[in-house]
Amino acid sequence: MAKATFVVPELTQYTEVPAVTSGAMAHSLPFVSKPEFQEPLGFPGELVDDWQAKAIDKMDDLLGKYRSLRVYLDSCVKCGACTDKCHYYLGTSDPKNMPVGRQDLMRKVYRRYFTLAGRFFPKLVGAEDFTKEVLDDWYSYFHQCSQCRRCSVFCPYGIDTAEISMAAREIMDSIGVGQKYCNEIIAKVYKIGNNLGLPGPALADTLEGLEEDVFDDTGVKVRFPIDEEGAEILLVTPSADFFAEPHVDGLIGYGKVFHEAGISWTLSSHASEAANFGMFIGSYENMRRVSQRIREAAIKLKVKRIIFGECGHAWRVAYSFLNTLAGPWDFLDPRYPVPQHICEFTHDLIQRGKLTFDKSENDDKVLTYHDSCNVARASRMGDVPGGQFDIPRDIIRAVCNHFYDMDEDTIRDRTFCCGGGGGLLTDDLMELRVKGAKPRLDALNNVIQEKGVTHMAAICAICKTQFSKVLPYYGMEMDQIISLHQLVGDAIVLTPGPDDDAEDDDLDDEDDLNEE
Amino acid sequence: MKDENKAIDDAVDPSRRAFMGVAAGVTAAVVAPGVLLHAVSAAPRSEAVTADVRWGLLIDTAKCVDGCSACVTACDQENGLDLQSKPEGQPPLKWESQKAAWIRKVKLQDNQTGRVTTLPMMCQHCEHPPCVDVCPTGASFKRADGIVMVDRHLCIGCRYCMMACPYKARSFIHEEMHGQLTAVPRGKGCVESCNLCVHRRDFGEPSTACVDACAAEGHQAIVFGDLKDPASPISQLLKEMPSRQIREDLSLNTGVRYSGV
Amino acid sequence: MKRIVYREWRIPPARYWGILGILAAVAGTAVLAFGYMEHTGHWVTGMNNSVVWGTPHVFAVFLIIAASGALNIASIGTVFHKPIYKPLGRLSGLLAVALLMGGLLVLVMDLGRPERLIVAMTHYNFSSIFAWNIFLYTGFMVIVIAYLWTMADRQGGPFNHPVGILAFLWRLALTTGTGAIFGFLVARQAYDAAILAPMFVIMSFAYGLAVFMLVLMFTFRDEGRPIGPKIMRRLKNLLGVFVAGVLYFTLVYHLTNLYGAKHDDLEHWLLLSGGIYTFLFWIGWVLIGGLLPLGILYHPELSKDRNWIVAACALVILGGLATLYVIIIGSQAYPIQMFPGQTILESGFLDGVNGQPGPYNPTIPEVLLGLGGVAVASIITVVGVRVLQFLPESLADDVVPIDEETLSEEAFAKPA
Amino acid sequence: MAFLTNFYVFLFYFAALVLVTGLIFKIAQYTMTPAPLKIPTTPAPTTTHGVVLRMTREVVLFESLFRGNKWTWIFGWMFHFGLLLVTLRHLRYFMEPVWFPIQLVQPFGIYGGMAMIVGLGGLWARRFLVDRVRYISSPSDHLILALLILIGCSGLLMKFVFHTDVVEIKAFFLGLYSYDIQPLPADPLLLLHLFLVAVLMIVFPYSKLLHAPGLFFSPTRNQADNPREVRHLAPWAKQLEQK
Amino acid sequence: VQTVQAEDVKRYVVEGSRAAGLESCVEPTERMRRQHMEFIKHQRIATVHEGIRTEKYSLSGCVDCHISYDQERVPRPINDPDQFCGACHAFAAIDLNCFDCHAAVPNGARLDATAIAAHRAAGVGPLVQSRRDGEDR
Ligand code: HEM
Ligand code: HEM
């Protein structure tokens, strides 16, 4: 178990709403970005001199660009419905982690500079000057929001604190106060093509290794192609899928599904990253720049369809924004939505009876499913609202015998964030991540106790990384979190391809040799 | 504006006073006989009724004549019940079962002796009225002087009192009313019953419409009076002749007594 | 013990709105009927000065006592410690509130002056059982809502048992109170029986349970949630017991009436020569509402078939309506005996001339109004199960708690 | 008397001006600001028709709040529904002849007034009792509640205890339409009621009361979930494209 | 429907009614305009429950004083939309249901045939008969 410099909360049967403890998380902040990570994104390297005026200008600019920001800053009535909805508040009890508390950090500045009441009666309406202290609060607390949008579900006006966090981060970036983790990664994408900075050849190597592994395992040659021009499908998947556990098992699953579908596909080294960190920092320009890589790859590889692998934030950008940011997609096959989610693809095959499963392969597991927040609340799958809840569950039921949902209040669009989303998946924020995971783990623990659940499936790279990291803090095993497509891959019954036999023989020979 | 209103029609004014029954101008004298009789002799009550009196009726069935229904007609007229009109399209028999009646004529035959009796039935003004007990809002109430009536400003038309009354004395107004008498307001949706001509009581008149009518017919079968005053004619008569309450078994101590049943 | 998972009723929106639409249409026609009766006056109904309460009251009283009976399920779970009924508690509470609302609405809509409802709520005559019932009904509503809260909210857990007991007692008082509306009418012979109040209680159990079972089976089947044979068997046996109870009380009621010579004539009339009322008594009350369902429920084969159980529940409900028709309307139609030993030859009014019963023929608006109450109760139920977690996810045999009388207290301390 | 009347005449012209121009300005501002990205909170309807339905449910039933917090929902809904009834009832002061539906709603308006007070009371209590809500409340939040409660209580007192001359009030307001000044009855409660109403009208476009129009412009609620089918592009984003 | 201009909403007392010729109502006018409903509600309890008939706020008293007549000398129902109670209540949109039950014109006891003849002779026939609200017209 990882050692903690903070007190790990006890899991409770139900997540109780804690009493307000002011300033409990004021010390939590991520490393500040260095100039070298700032500049590629078009941001000043460090805090500019007249930052206050610049920030207000930037705010004015954003208010004119984003209706969400303007309406949300005006409309909140402080009804309090959101106060107990954020997992970070529930885990840390810091009132500035209540969604409305977080918004108010910006709202007080907005009121001071943009409303009559705030200009004349600041005390009355809680308006404040944009001071250094306020800026510090911003930096701290706007990096304690995973942009999960749980607050927006319950707010009577749909006020989405994520929008406010994004705007705040963009304002801070614009005056030179960036967060290292996000900005460094985005810079890497520009340079290399993915978050992890894996160059093309390395990727090809890894994939080759995968092909071998699968072959060893199953005796069937399942291909993991990259940069193959003319393939039918371009698969864009989070770079974590290329090597990290449990992600990579998901990638194997996709490969097996494509194999069974008999459709040609390819990865791209140019767009080897599904996640788009531009969203985390609220920067339309950067988000667009990252997205354009996918367009370029699709054109270059002459694919007909684009499919996204398992990643929550990636899917939000893909489903909701890709058409806006990198569209129009008129050069792709119009019979398929652009883009599609790998789950939609698999589900469709299952529906059409194209896949055969041996469910008993998964009998060693009792499953539950974690709705990743950006899939659940910011996007969709299939053609009816709510498909994003049913399609993954249908798939799990098709490939497993034992499945139980967690408490109704913590799944579907009420799902709790894993605690690591929104650009916070960095070790400098470990305390926040551990505490923020508590509400989700309370519910998980419940089904573990009551239904004997052993594993939780998820379809988000961040969730998987976050859980494998924080589960041990709570006395669970890091491998209790798995990819949904790992389950698919494990249960799928593969049909040997035409070229399998030959190699099979080789293999047999090898085996014989080994035996001898 | 006031000045304009002051321009009154002088010709109308005096006769209007006549209706009020306050002044007796020249015109009033002409109009008088029918109208004023009632009003002039009236001395409106100015203090609350008390329990010093208890109004009641004594009905001598021996004097009540088969075929006569003067009391019923009189009550209908006095209390404007004849102003009810059958709603269009309602079958007459059904209407019979729905229109309000405060008093009714009943003809009985003794199963043993075969003797035939006729008598008028109205609210018996019970001392312990079940209708009052059950009324949820207290609309059905007993006045201090023993009159049981419905405050129709409170009545919600639930008809529970009708369920409770052992004498079927109460009626529900099933239809919209027009042209009501000033003295007897009446409207759709409330329950009502004989109130011993309460407006006459409060204007100090000596008897009820039914009593007057019976007397006018020369039958004198009904006597009205104060049951608490030993000197009143009704008390005297009650002492003289045997009388009983209908459904004595219920011990309601009715204010209406019958002799000869 | 496994935790019971409750979940909103998640049928497809089209079907949900379809159901709501139909119910709203029924409720809408009831509103029209109300408007018609209100606008023209009550002469358009079959009610008159002899039969003052008609078909709407049959429906209203049915709904009200069924409300109390529906809560019985929750009581059995909480008060009588039968854990197998616990998963049904929430639905039971919801139905109780819904049916009561439906019933009261019908009562109010039938008032001669419904706009004076506020008068009824601000002026009380405490010698009137009716006025008490207003408190009983509103109190019931509040208590059941509190009870639902204790079942659904974690913080409510500790209060579940006490509130359950209170609800149970209140419910008995309520049914007794409803029965007493009739019981105190000394004027009417048929109501002059002490047994009426307990009979209403057992009737409420039977009708409430029948309605409950229908709703349970309908909602579960529509969404494909499982109901295991174990709980089904328990429910149907319980229904059988209650139906038999109603029959038993009916027997006692008529025997005592026959025994006391003073009601001979009434009994003779009702059992033999009462026309429609005699028919409804034998065919509706005894056969449809009693013997037939009993036959089904205890038949070794039929009683295993869900469709037959549904049929039995429906028969109990139909029989219940017939029963109340006989009790409420028959007893008014039977002439009041004002002059014992005399025959009324003529009367200026419907006094039972020659022993004739009072006339009453239900009219369409009355029936529509009554059905409107049913529709409103259904709407509340449907919306309730849709937006809140009333229905358990499954009642399959392996999910429902084992029913052991001796389960430790702890099992109850934490409601699911 | 004449002074009072003139003061109120001025006050109401001014308040109405502020309210109307303020609201128009705000609404125009909201309309003109683009929403560059599709951000409906899903599951969301996929058609405009569905969005209308969702918005109706939000406005009429406060659906999200219902899911969020039952107590706040009960009180909040009571208050707003009461306020709606009261407003409808009040329309009688501003129209002649009075429309039939407004006539019908009169008696319910009174219950609406009571419900409004109860609702506001509950909402206010929560600002003291729940620590989280106490934390987020600023003085203005309390003041607005106080203002509304005072308006409601003065109104109810006029209705039930200290009657005022409704007919003259109506004449006063009808007169305002045609600059034909009619005397206003000088009943203190009425003057208080009207003064506070004018204050409410003036602060409306400058306070959180903007939530009423705001809801209709909230992108998480008013967008259809169809980004894959329809390309959604804000004008300023289009310019990026041309670069 | 009558449209009342702002300037003439002041007074509702109808021309040709007895009130039109008098200085003031049973209470000062300002008071009546605000309080009349309280007065008559109080009166109705006193009358119905205690039998007190002399108080000045009797509803039949209001009708008697405020009623007006048409050319035929027939009284106009007081709750008509252009009559005293009716006009004001329509303006203020207040439901006035008293006259569902109460006579909206002075309507005393029935006259017998001789009295009617006497009235005819005196030339006040229609006037008196109309007390039955047109019943005998
Ligand atoms: C389309 C119309 C409106 C909608 C949908 C709406 C909705 C809401 C909702 C959902 C809340 C939060 C729940 C609560 O605290 O009650 C709220 C609060 C509030 N609303 Fe409205 N509202 C509307 C119009 C108005 C108007 C016209 C007013 C004022 C005159 C108003 C005054 C308030 C106040 C004062 C609060 C805050 C209550 C508190 O402090 O807790 N609302 N509104
Ligand atoms: C110019 C606008 C307004 C005028 C002229 C006005 C006038 C009045 C008057 C005369 C009454 C007494 C009614 C009676 O005696 O029957 C009243 C009552 C009331 N007013 Fe207002 N008012 C106005 C605006 C408001 C507003 C904006 C609110 C709410 C926020 C409000 C809330 C109430 C309430 C709750 C009552 C008591 C219930 C009722 O009689 O409807 N009023 N108002």
Ligand code: SF4
């Ligand atoms: S978006 Fe998620 S993390 Fe951010 S404030 Fe809302 S609930 Fe909390």
Ligand code: SF4
């Ligand atoms: S739920 Fe919405 S309106 Fe309520 S306090 Fe939170 S952000 Fe503000």
Ligand code: SF4
């Ligand atoms: S008037 Fe007299 S005699 Fe005639 S029916 Fe009536 S009581 Fe009998």
Ligand code: SF4
């Ligand atoms: S006779 Fe009937 S109505 Fe009259 S007091 Fe007795 S119970 Fe009441």
Ligand code: SF4
């Ligand atoms: S009908 Fe009227 S008087 Fe009779 S019980 Fe009901 S409310 Fe009372």
Ligand code: SF4
């Ligand atoms: S006392 Fe009067 S009200 Fe009663 S029956 Fe006789 S006439 Fe009718």
